[in-house]
Amino acid sequence: MTELAIPDAPAEDTAVVPLSRGVATVATAAPADTSTTTTVTAPAVLAPTVMPPDPAMEPPPLKNLLRGEGALQVQPSAPGGLEAPRLLGKLEGAAPGPTLIVIGGLHGNEPAGVLGLVRLLEDFTERSLALRRGRLVALVGNRRALRHNRRFLRHDLNRHWQPERVTSLQLRAAEEPAALTDEDAELVELAQAIEEARRSTPPGEPVYLLDLHTFSAPGIAFTTLDDNLQNRAFTLRLPVPSVLGLEEELSGTLTSFLSSQGVVSAGYESGQHEDPSAVNRAFAALWVFLESASLLAEDQMAEASFHRDRLALECAHLPPIVEVRYRHHIEPHDLFGMRPGWINFQPVSKHQILAKDRHGGVASPLDGLVLMPLYQKQGDDGFFLVRPVHRRWLLLSAAVRRLPLIHALHWLPGVKRHPELANSYIVDRKFARFLVLEVFHLLGFERRSPLDERFMVWSLRDQEAETPDPA
Numbered sequence: 001m002t003e004l005a006i007p008d009a010p011a012e013d014t015a016v017v018p019l020s021r022g023v024a025t026v027a028t029a030a031p032a033d034t035s036t037t038t039t040v041t042a043p044a045v046l047a048p049t050v051m052p053p054d055p056a057m058e059p060p061p062l063k064n065l066l067r068g069e070g071a072l073q074v075q076p077s078a079p080g081g082l083e084a085p086r087l088l089g090k091l092e093g094a095a096p097g098p099t100l101i102v103i104g105g106l107h108g109n110e111p112a113g114v115l116g117l118v119r120l121l122e123d124f125t126e127r128s129l130a131l132r133r134g135r136l137v138a139l140v141g142n143r144r145a146l147r148h149n150r151r152f153l154r155h156d157l158n159r160h161w162q163p164e165r166v167t168s169l170q171l172r173a174a175e176e177p178a179a180l181t182d183e184d185a186e187l188v189e190l191a192q193a194i195e196e197a198r199r200s201t202p203p204g205e206p207v208y209l210l211d212l213h214t215f216s217a218p219g220i221a222f223t224t225l226d227d228n229l230q231n232r233a234f235t236l237r238l239p240v241p242s243v244l245g246l247e248e249e250l251s252g253t254l255t256s257f258l259s260s261q262g263v264v265s266a267g268y269e270s271g272q273h274e275d276p277s278a279v280n281r282a283f284a285a286l287w288v289f290l291e292s293a294s295l296l297a298e299d300q301m302a303e304a305s306f307h308r309d310r311l312a313l314e315c316a317h318l319p320p321i322v323e324v325r326y327r328h329h330i331e332p333h334d335l336f337g338m339r340p341g342w343i344n345f346q347p348v349s350k351h352q353i354l355a356k357d358r359h360g361g362v363a364s365p366l367d368g369l370v371l372m373p374l375y376q377k378q379g380d381d382g383f384f385l386v387r388p389v390h391r392r393w394l395l396l397s398a399a400v401r402r403l404p405l406i407h408a409l410h411w412l413p414g415v416k417r418h419p420e421l422a423n424s425y426i427v428d429r430k431f432a433r434f435l436v437l438e439v440f441h442l443l444g445f446e447r448r449s450p451l452d453e454r455f456m457v458w459s460l461r462d463q464e465a466e467t468p469d470p471a
């Protein structure tokens with residue numbers, strides 16, 4: 001049976017949920033003929049364009065979605081954002097199984113994930129659908145910032161999940177809960193909600209986490225993942241570009257925190273903050289991830305396929321897998337501003353001017369594709385540059401990670417074992433060529449220090465560290 005857990009707060013009958021501009025809308029398109037699937041062939045040339053709106057995907061106003069019993073208390077808030085409970089709802093499967101935890105609004109100016117979740121919960125309830133097994137737990141991230149439609153109030157909630165910090169905040173919350181403010185309180189509350197969902201998962205069943213986001217430039221969806229094999233298996237079923245290596249640039253993300261604890265994790269960026277299509281893409285991806293987590297019943301697979309095909313069509317001109325090669329970190333005193341017109345996956349040449357700051361033009365340090373150019377005030381990542389990764393490379397790396405090659409790495413030039421950290425190496429860039437770095441990625445290592453430092457520390461991702469180190 002399907003059970004929609006209804007939070008306690010009172011609800012109104014209808015609500016229009018405004019984004020900063022316009023009204024968020026959602027699609028109701030259903031598969032007309034689910035017996036056929038769409039074959040997608042990626043063209044050789046990257047077209048830096050956004051797909052035009054598809055009339056078949058044009059959705060009715062969101063107010064239609066939030067009608068009825070108001071099972072989901074997502075309402076417009078007076079400061080201009082959304083008022084939403086921590087637990088949006090649950091879908092319980094007919095049999096025990098894995099748990100899929102989905103988080104919307106970890107950044108408060110990104111309501112599309114919350115609205116996509118609302119739509120999924122309503123969809124299952126209205127059509128009396130039931131998961132075959134396991135359950136979905138839908139949570140809201142930064143409730144306080146969401147209320148104000150701001151990325152964060154004091155600091156970025158998706159940069160403070162370092163294990164020591166989480167533990168110390170939990171201790172402080174136990175001793176003096178009123179002392180925690182804004183994002184610190186959000187972190188403790190969200191960690192507790194995640195922990196409850198994990199604890200109630202039957203032993204031996206996997207726990208999955210999907211973190212829904214949007215971005216400030218125009219563009220279509222992509223996924224992000226910490227590159228271990230179980231995250232790949234979960235994430236790469238979604239036919240949108242997958243971005244590897246973002247976690248090496250960003251410290252303290254929620255997905256990295258949980259991934260290192262064995263939770264199968266993925267991030268999903270569904271479009272521009274204010275684009276109603278971002279809600280559609282979140283909704284579509286939720287169906288595909290439900291299938292990926294093996295929660296759907298046999299007769300629901302066609303619907304997941306329908307949504308997968310729609311996403312595949314939209315992304316057909318983009319590379320399926322890319323890797324982060326550069327992050328342009330900014331500080332407020334940089335007075336950074338992107339030049340107008342850059343969108344995700346737009347090709348850029350080395351030396352081409354992408355932005356300006358107090359020193360003048362900011363040129364691209366390499367040939368690549370632009371990712372997440374910053375067109376909002378809050379945030380300290382100006383832009384990222386990525387390059388395509390061939391699927392053969394992924395297959396090769398999956399194969400070699402099963403071999404005990406990691407114990408021979410100190411034979412490589414400029415590489416020695418880390419004297420204290422297990423499964424870690426120090427790489428001297430003076431002697432180690434770029435290929436050495438590629439070998440570390442191939443074998444499932446993660447870079448723990450900046451690319452431009454001479455001595456870099458590489459550690460095996462926790463989930464890859466199954467072969468005991470003989471040292």
Ligand SMILES: [Zn+2]
Nearest residue numbers: 107110213214
């Ligand atoms: Zn975000």
